[in-house]
Amino acid sequence: MNLQVTNLSKSFYYSPVFQSFSLKIESGEKIGLSGPNGSGKTTLLKMISGIMSIDSGEIRIGENDVNSDDPDPRKNLYYLGHSVGLYPSLTGHENLAFISGLYGKTSRNISDILIKVKLGSVQDKLVKFYSQGMLQRLKLATAIILDPDILLLDEPLAGLDVDGIKLFESVIVEWNELRKTMIIVSHDSDWLRTNTDRIIELKQC
Amino acid sequence: MLIHFILKDLKIEWRSKEIITSMFIFGLSITLIFALAFQVAPMLIRTFAPGLLWVVILFTSVLGLNRLFSLEREEHAMWSWTSAPVDRGIVYISKVISALFFVLMSEILFIVPFFIFLNLPANFSFFQFSLILFLGTGAIVSVGCLISGITLQAGLRDVLIPILLFPSASPVAIAATKCTESLFDQKPMTEWNFWFLILGSFFVIFGLFGYMVFNRIVEE
Numbered sequence: 257m258n259l260q261v262t263n264l265s266k267s268f269y270y271s272p273v274f275q276s277f278s279l280k281i282e283s284g285e286k287i288g289l290s291g292p293n294g295s296g297k298t299t300l301l302k303m304i305s306g307i308m309s310i311d312s313g314e315i316r317i318g319e320n321d322v323n324s325d326d327p328d329p330r331k332n333l334y335y336l337g338h339s340v341g342l343y344p345s346l347t348g349h350e351n352l353a354f355i356s357g358l359y360g361k362t363s364r365n366i367s368d369i370l371i372k373v374k375l376g377s378v379q380d381k382l383v384k385f386y387s388q389g390m391l392q393r394l395k396l397a398t399a400i401i402l403d404p405d406i407l408l409l410d411e412p413l414a415g416l417d418v419d420g421i422k423l424f425e426s427v428i429v430e431w432n433e434l435r436k437t438m439i440i441v442s443h444d445s446d447w448l449r450t451n452t453d454r455i456i457e458l459k460q461c
Numbered sequence: 462m463l464i465h466f467i468l469k470d471l472k473i474e475w476r477s478k479e480i481i482t483s484m485f486i487f488g489l490s491i492t493l494i495f496a497l498a499f500q501v502a503p504m505l506i507r508t509f510a511p512g513l514l515w516v517v518i519l520f521t522s523v524l525g526l527n528r529l530f531s532l533e534r535e536e537h538a539m540w541s542w543t544s545a546p547v548d549r550g551i552v553y554i555s556k557v558i559s560a561l562f563f564v565l566m567s568e569i570l571f572i573v574p575f576f577i578f579l580n581l582p583a584n585f586s587f588f589q590f591s592l593i594l595f596l597g598t599g600a601i602v603s604v605g606c607l608i609s610g611i612t613l614q615a616g617l618r619d620v621l622i623p624i625l626l627f628p629s630a631s632p633v634a635i636a637a638t639k640c641t642e643s644l645f646d647q648k649p650m651t652e653w654n655f656w657f658l659i660l661g662s663f664f665v666i667f668g669l670f671g672y673m674v675f676n677r678i679v680e681e
Contacts, residue, residue: 302681305544309680325676331546340536341544345473351541357465358545383536 257318257332257405257437258283259304264313266299273299277313279456283405284435286428288448291458297441298338300458301408304439305335317406331359333406336395338414344384348375348394351383356401366401373397373423388415396424406437413442425451462547466555471562473532480528480563481570484521488571491517496578503580510581511641515597515634517575518568522601523623525563529556530609530618539613543679553606553675557668560602561595568594585644593644593657597637600663604629607671610678636660 261279265272273296281287289297302308304315306322315322320329335341342351348370353363370379373393378386386394392415399407413421428451431438442448448455474480495513499506533539542552572594576583608625612618636659643653650657 307540307543307681327546327548330544335544337540341538341540342536343473343538344536345476354469355541358542358547
């Protein structure tokens with residue numbers, strides 16, 4: 257599924273982050289997003305996912321406008337943010353069941369996927385007791401369960417150990433084979449060069 | 462989907478028991494302060510009691526609403542549904558239902574001590590009293606959930622909720638007090654159904670308004 261950003265503008269307290277920014281990503285393309293702190297990498301992903309409002313412009317997934325009141329276009333994407341985005345007072349399994357329910361997915365294979373990301377033994381533990389790496393694995397499990405067409409991955413390797421990084425990279429390869437569209441934010445330019453089709457460098461306005 | 466959100470809030474509260482416990486203890490504390498501070502004739506306290514009751518309910522509601530929406534802020538948990546294909550108006554309705562349930566539960570717990578400590582007679586229709594409590598609390602939480610949603614991203618939200626809620630909910634508090642006062646005085650409902658309708662109207666109008674605008678107000 258293709259993604260098109262047209263003439264996007266966004267300011268924070270009259271300080272512009274994006275001015276008439278446009279971007280087109282074809283279906284199945286894997287884009288790396290890099291740039292200095294404050295250049296708007298996370299902001300862009302949050303606007304595409306619908307978490308953050310836009311000042312002007314248009315973001316389209318296929319034919320649908322993400323910023324319309326219709327929530328349907330958001331079913332085709334998942335934003336894996338660098339913040340947790342999960343309920344600390346629910347267990348890993350409960351969080352996944354809740355989120356998969358929001359996307360109309362069945363929660364039957366949650367345990368299998370948690371085992372796949374090496375969280376099988378802690379799936380009934382409250383998320384507030386998870387380490388940073390475990391949280392990252394849980395978010396990866398969420399992305400696997402939701403199986404969206406577009407994945408917005410914000411610093412996906414942050415906090416992961418060597419095994420976790422290998423696991424994440426193997427999943428990215430699987431997604432690539434399935435022709436998923438991906439936008440990956442990372443400060444590691446070498447990693448982006450190796451793992452993405454092209455890199456977009458954002459600059460501060 | 463609505464049930465999905467309500468069950469999530471209930472599950473978190475069942476596990477922590479933070480919201481109902483804190484509201485009950487707070488409500489009980491204010492009741493005790495009122496009981497100890499107002500050493501007046503029983504007839505006089507009966508005149509004040511309806512107003513005091515709704516002050517206690519309004520104060521405890523702030524506590525509950527604040528905590529209920531804090532669940533969404535912790536670790537940016539709300540991103541799980543703001544980025545999902547969910548009608549955010551449903552989230553507002555779920556919050557109103559959850560908040561109504563939690564506040565009513567705490568009311569059930571502190572209303573008995575309220576009547577005992579203030580030495581109030583309970584010679585009125587419990588059915589009508591329950592209806593007033595339900596509609597009054599519903600109106601307060603429908604306004605309160607809207608304000609909590611607006612202040613969800615604000616740094617000073619703990620301060621902003623009472624500052625915005627108390628003036629907005631003052632018509633509710635006045636109408637609920639008038640209804641309760643008339644009920645305590647055993648006046649027929651035809652004499653106070655105007656105030657009762659105000660409570661119902663507030664509940665429905667703010668409920669619908671919240672449902673319509675919640676989609677935009679929770680965006681960052």
